[in-house]
Amino acid sequence: MVKDIIIDIVGNFADGKTTLVKAITSESTLRHSEEKKRGITIRLGYAHFNLYKCNSCGSFSRYNKCELCGSKGDLYYRVSIIDSPGHKTLMTIMLSGAVLVDGALLVIAANQKCPQAQTQEHVEALRIMGIKNIVVAQTKIDVVGKERAKESYNEIKEFLSKNGYENANIIPVFASQNINITRLIQEIGKFDITPDKNEKTEMVVVRSFDTNKPGTEIKALTGGVIGGGLKSGELAIGDDILVYPGVLVKNVWKPLKTKVKSIHSEFGVEKKAYRGLMVGIETDLDPSLSRRDSLAGSLVVKEDNMPQLKNRISIDYSQIPDKFNKPLQKGEVVLINVLASKVLGTIVSQIQNKVIINLGDTFLPYFPEDQAIISRKLNNVWTLAGAGKIYE
Numbered sequence: 001m002v003k004d005i006i007i008d009i010v011g012n013f014a015d016g017k018t019t020l021v022k023a024i025t026s027e028s029t030l031r032h033s034e035e036k037k038r039g040i041t042i043r044l045g046y047a048h049f050n051l052y053k054c055n056s057c058g059s060f061s062r063y064n065k066c067e068l069c070g071s072k073g074d075l076y077y078r079v080s081i082i083d084s085p086g087h088k089t090l091m092t093i094m095l096s097g098a099v100l101v102d103g104a105l106l107v108i109a110a111n112q113k114c115p116q117a118q119t120q121e122h123v124e125a126l127r128i129m130g131i132k133n134i135v136v137a138q139t140k141i142d143v144v145g146k147e148r149a150k151e152s153y154n155e156i157k158e159f160l161s162k163n164g165y166e167n168a169n170i171i172p173v174f175a176s177q178n179i180n181i182t183r184l185i186q187e188i189g190k191f192d193i194t195p196d197k198n199e200k201t202e203m204v205v206v207r208s209f210d211t212n213k214p215g216t217e218i219k220a221l222t223g224g225v226i227g228g229g230l231k232s233g234e235l236a237i238g239d240d241i242l243v244y245p246g247v248l249v250k251n252v253w254k255p256l257k258t259k260v261k262s263i264h265s266e267f268g269v270e271k272k273a274y275r276g277l278m279v280g281i282e283t284d285l286d287p288s289l290s291r292r293d294s295l296a297g298s299l300v301v302k303e304d305n306m307p308q309l310k311n312r313i314s315i316d317y318s319q320i321p322d323k324f325n326k327p328l329q330k331g332e333v334v335l336i337n338v339l340a341s342k343v344l345g346t347i348v349s350q351i352q353n354k355v356i357i358n359l360g361d362t363f364l365p366y367f368p369e370d371q372a373i374i375s376r377k378l379n380n381v382w383t384l385a386g387a388g389k390i391y392e
Contacts, residue, residue, distance in 0.1 A: 004276035005193055006080045006100050006229060010126070011107035012116040016139035016175060020107055021083050023175040024062070024184070025049045046278055048266035051077040051189055060189030067182050076189065078267055080229075080278040081105075084122070098125055099204055099339055099371070100229040102276060103133030103191040105184075109140040110152035110172075115159045121384050123163050124320055128373060128387045134165055135187035138172040196275050200305040201233030202367075203273075203281075204340040205243070208295035210287035223261055224290025226300065227280045228340060233302075235260055235281065236272045244299045244307055244365035247289070253309060253363050258283040297341040299365040307365040312348070313338075315372050317355040319386035324376060328355060328385075335382045337373040338366050338390070355388070366390055 009017050021027065027047040052061045056071035064073050082101065104126050108114055115123070126134065136156060141149045153170060160168050169187050173180040207227040226243065235241070239260045246255035262282040263270040273279045281300075289295065299307055313336075319327065328334070332347045336357065341364055345357035355374075366372075370390050375382040 002075050002078060003193060004078045004080070004274060005102040005191065006082060006276055006278060007103050007105055007188065007191075008082045008084055008098060008101040008126075008131075009105045009107060010084050010122040012109070012112070012118040012122075015107045015109040015112070015116075015119075016137075017107045018083055020105075020137055020139060020173065020175045021047050021081055023173075023178055023181050025081065046266060047081045047083065048278075049079050049081075050075055050267075051079050051185065053189065060185050061182070062185060067185075078277070079188065080266060080276075082278070098129045098131070099231060100206075100275075100278075101129075101131060102193050103135075103188070104131050105188070106134055106136045106168075107139055108136060108152075108156050110138055110144045110149050111140045114152060114155040119159075123159075123165070124384055125373070127164055128384075129371065133191040133193075134168045135184065136160065136168055136170040137175075137184055138170055139175060141172045142174045142177075193276070196232045198232035201235060201241075201300070201302045202231040202305070202339075203235060203241075203300035204228045204231055205295055205298040205300060206340045207293055208290035208298075209293070210291040211282075212287055221287060223258070223283045224285035224287040224295070225280050225282050226290060226295055226298070227278070228300075229278050230273055230275045231339070232275055233305075234272055234274050235263065235279075235300075237261070237263060239302065241283075241300050241302060242306075243285075243295060244301065245309055245363050246298075256285060256289065258285045297339075299339055299341075307367050309363050309365050311359040311361065311363045313345075313357055313359070313364060313366070313372065313390050314392035315355045315357065315374075315388040316391055317350070317353050317374065317386055317388040320384065323383070323385060324378070328374075328376075332376070334385070335375040336364075337375070338364055338370055341365070353388070368392070 011017050025047040049062050052064050052073035053076040054066035054071050054073040057069045059068045061067040066073050171184045205226045205228040209225050212221050243256040245253045263273050264280045265277050328347050328350050336343050336345050343359050343362045345359045348356040348358050372390050373387045374385050376385040
């Protein structure tokens with residue numbers, strides 16, 4: 001069975017992530033009108049490609065004819081790419097997709113000192129999320145001289161060693177001329193993907209939308225679509241699912257009960273969805289419920305796997321060393337990422353590494369042992385501060 005994997009492409013703003021994705025996949029992830037206008041990734045962008053393994057030389061290629069020796073290859077991976085925003089102010093959007101990824105492509109430009117602040121923060125996030133598969137693309141080598149390219153390479157090597165990724169390979173690339181892209185593909189093919197042992201279905205929703213055009217007749221309307229990926233388990237056409245937290249009815253949150261009508265991925269129509277594949281699930285929900293990402297951050301499960309739904313969580317917290325001058329303070333407002341949810345909370349108490357956070361009117365769907373990532377305000381910008389497991 002061909003494996004599906006999701007790769008997060010991360011790095012500092014303007015280091016060339018979206019250009020590199022286009023070189024690899026021939027697709028642009030700038031699909032939203034505002035993204036196209038500003039030339040940056042604002043929301044999580046998506047692209048995809050097939051990865052083949054050559055029957056003759058064993059190398060990896062984007063085509064069934066080997067890019068190195070010309071022999072025939074067999075489909076090895078179907079790769080979905082999440083192009084995460086590089087702006088510091090959009091860091092929490094990057095964290096929404098990180099929970100789904102199997103590996104990362106870290107982009108670092110040779111014309112800037114390494115690490116840039118956002119590069120450091122993205123790598124900290126990857127480490128917190130336990131992402132072990134990583135390869136580095138050293139971009140913009142075409143705009144610097146030979147000596148600066150070498151100096152940049154050594155800076156990157158030192159940076160990776162300090163952050164626990166000393167074994168990650170660094171590939172210099174010239175994306176617009178397709179130089180060394182094939183070498184980069186070899187590293188992605190080597191990613192070691194460990195199967196998820198959890199068989200319970202958990203789908204993380206990062207987008208939702210209404211596909212109906214204005215003026216569509218009522219009888220022709222299609223149900224709301226939820227987009228994202230499975231953290232574990234599987235979904236099939238016809239499955240009954242629950243969407244948490246759902247809707248507020250008489251001051252009580254009620255999950256949305258619906259059915260999987262169809263499954264679509266970047267690769268086409270799917271009969272089933274597993275971890276490693278970004279999908280759009282058509283449901284029989286009223287499409288007004290899913291319009292404009294209104295269900296983004298939701299958790300999709302089956303009836304045999306009910307999550308906790310609370311507005312107060314307790315975390316075994318570990319702060320990133322040397323990031324902030326003082327520990328979390330009682331009464332401090334923080335931003336919390338759990339699965340694809342982003343919520344504000346207030347610190348109720350901190351005793352050693354035990355932190356209790358009140359989420360106010362927001363009820364968060366989660367499972368015990370889920371990872372909670374905490375960001376704090378630094379110079380008026382939400383900045384990654386630390387993380388921990390939810391124990392209650």
